[in-house]
Amino acid sequence: MFLVPRRKFFKFLISGLVSLGLWPNIACNNSNQNKHGAIQEKISDKISRIIRNENRPDFNVRSFKPISPINRNQWYLFTGGLTKGPRTFYFEDIVSLKSETQMSRLKCVECWSAKAKWEGISIKTLLEIVKPMEQAKWVYFRSVDGYYESIPLKDLLRPRVLLVYKMNDKLLPSEHGAPLRLIIPFKYGYKNVKYITRMEFLEKDKSGHWSDEGSYSLDGSIQPGYDHPLDKGKKRIFINGGEVFHDFDKLG
Amino acid sequence: MVLPMHEKIQRFVYTFFYLTPLLLTLISCQSEQIPELNLPTPPRGVVVPKEMVYIPEGEFIMGHPDHNKTVRGKKVYTHAYLIDKFEVTNEQYKKFDSTYRYPQGQNNYPATYISYNMAVLYLDFVGKRLPIEAEWEKAARGTDGRMFPWGDKVFGPPNYGFSGLVTEPVGKRKALVSPFGAYDMVGNVWEWTSDWYSFEGMPKEYKKKFKVIRGGVLSVHLRSDYSYTFDRNYMPSDSKFNFIGFRGAKSIKSQ
Numbered sequence: 172m173f174l175v176p177r178r179k180f181f182k183f184l185i186s187g188l189v190s191l192g193l194w195p196n197i198a199c200n201n202s203n204q205n206k207h208g209a210i211q212e213k214i215s216d217k218i219s220r221i222i223r224n225e226n227r228p229d230f231n232v233r234s235f236k237p238i239s240p241i242n243r244n245q246w247y248l249f250t251g252g253l254t255k256g257p258r259t260f261y262f263e264d265i266v267s268l269k270s271e272t273q274m275s276r277l278k279c280v281e282c283w284s285a286k287a288k289w290e291g292i293s294i295k296t297l298l299e300i301v302k303p304m305e306q307a308k309w310v311y312f313r314s315v316d317g318y319y320e321s322i323p324l325k326d327l328l329r330p331r332v333l334l335v336y337k338m339n340d341k342l343l344p345s346e347h348g349a350p351l352r353l354i355i356p357f358k359y360g361y362k363n364v365k366y367i368t369r370m371e372f373l374e375k376d377k378s379g380h381w382s383d384e385g386s387y388s389l390d391g392s393i394q395p396g397y398d399h400p401l402d403k404g405k406k407r408i409f410i411n412g413g414e415v416f417h418d419f420d421k422l423g
Numbered sequence: 424m425v426l427p428m429h430e431k432i433q434r435f436v437y438t439f440f441y442l443t444p445l446l447l448t449l450i451s452c453q454s455e456q457i458p459e460l461n462l463p464t465p466p467r468g469v470v471v472p473k474e475m476v477y478i479p480e481g482e483f484i485m486g487h488p489d490h491n492k493t494v495r496g497k498k499v500y501t502h503a504y505l506i507d508k509f510e511v512t513n514e515q516y517k518k519f520d521s522t523y524r525y526p527q528g529q530n531n532y533p534a535t536y537i538s539y540n541m542a543v544l545y546l547d548f549v550g551k552r553l554p555i556e557a558e559w560e561k562a563a564r565g566t567d568g569r570m571f572p573w574g575d576k577v578f579g580p581p582n583y584g585f586s587g588l589v590t591e592p593v594g595k596r597k598a599l600v601s602p603f604g605a606y607d608m609v610g611n612v613w614e615w616t617s618d619w620y621s622f623e624g625m626p627k628e629y630k631k632k633f634k635v636i637r638g639g640v641l642s643v644h645l646r647s648d649y650s651y652t653f654d655r656n657y658m659p660s661d662s663k664f665n666f667i668g669f670r671g672a673k674s675i676k677s678q
Contacts, residue, residue, distance in 0.1 A: 280586040280644050357664075359586065386585050386586070386587075387586045388586065388587025388588065390587060390665050392587075392664050392665050392666065394588055394642040395613065395640070395656050396640075396641040396643050397641065412613070412656070412658065412667075413658065413662060
């Protein structure tokens with residue numbers, strides 16, 4: 172037997188519960204004198220974290236599409252295709268594998284290059300777990316932002332090719348491809364895939380975004396010509412082709 | 424409508440004197456202007472295989488005064504020798520290495536992804552060798568010190584503005600022939616020579632680390648240029664890239 176009529180009771184209960192739920196928001200809004208400013212601040216925080224193309228004096232940022240940073244704790248790498256079986260690697264799985272470090276330069280087709288210290292795992296280390304079949308000749312990469320690339324397996328097994336998760340002794344920044352990106356220094360930047368989520372081992376290539384979009388070679392090997400390294404004041408310097416080493420030209 | 428005679432004559436004269444020269448000019452611009460070559464005659468007893476050209480002994484101008492990694496325009500002497508007219512092709516190389524793979528339909532394209540050592544082995548297999556750098560440059564340049572095999576005129580290669588390389592069938596660009604009758608001495612792929620890369624003042628630790636490669640394309644994203652006849656490039660001998668190929672040479676004495 173209700174002392175208060177049932178309908179009234181449930182009305183009070185529901186409105187009470189709703190009020191409690193809204194309380195933090197109401198409190199926030201009420202405690203912040205500028206309600207409109209509080210909302211703007213949240214949106215601008217979100218906008219400032221979006222990864223997009225940006226010229227920086229030390230290392231330019233290039234992104235296929237503007238995206239929000241990826242949470243390492245929620246990310247995983249899927250490997251499949253012509254392998255012994257599909258696998259999933261979480262971030263802690265990748266960092267637990269034997270790592271390698273190197274200094275190498277990333278050279279963009281836009282003429283600039285920048286050097287960094289990279290740490291990650293070799294493709295060979297990954298293949299010991301993934302075990303691709305003999306027919307697998309290509310690896311098809313997919314990124315969070317929809318970017319895709321195909322690279323011959325034999326090129327990925329060359330020295331100085333890494334899947335990196337650290338840059339200059341710190342965790343790879345979001346804008347430079349976190350949680351995991353490819354560093355393949357003898358190919359142009361567009362082959363150095365960022366924010367990798369998927370690697371499929373295939374018999375044939377499935378092309379690449381820039382090869383499909385414009386006249387960029389699927390091979391992507393750095394050609395002999397000229398470079399304008401950011402760390403050398405964008406001075407035009409001859410390069411012999413393949414991985415870029417500027418120190419050799421220090422005599423001019 | 425039947426035209427009066429004088430109008431017919433007028434139209435004929437107009438067509439003949441104005442349009443015909445224009446058409447001829449357009450046709451000549453479109454077609455390659457293949458230079459006339461005064462090829463040297465080999466001495467009696469020297470057999471020149473049809474795929475090679477003969478380079479007589481003598482001096483030539485090597486390098487350029489403004490390029491400090493060359494011999495800066497010095498006169499350099501070579502013995503007489505033979506050199507391949509064309510870069511070694513995919514089809515030719517596959518006869519030596521049956522595991523060699525190349526894209527379908529590219530039998531007559533330059534063989535690439537071949538290291539220096541493998542190039543040496545192949546040429547030994549066919550009774551040839553790599554040219555030394557001086558032999559390469561003389562074959563490309565002739566003896567008058569020209570900037571390009573065809574002369575001093577500057578123009579872009581066919582893959583102008585391409586971030587990569589598009590090779591072509593060897594010898595396709597007939598107009599770009601060198602004074603001694605060798606093709607693709609610039610453009611197509613860079614070519615191994617047997618010389619170690621070195622220049623005045625080079626740090627000691629770099630000596631005998633790189634082999635000289637010659638004659639390709641220089642890229643800067645939105646443009647590509649043919650290299651000069653005297654441009655020098657270098658690569659570690661185990662390098663295999665899509666922009667490196669080679670051609671063979673032969674000493675006259677070894678015949």
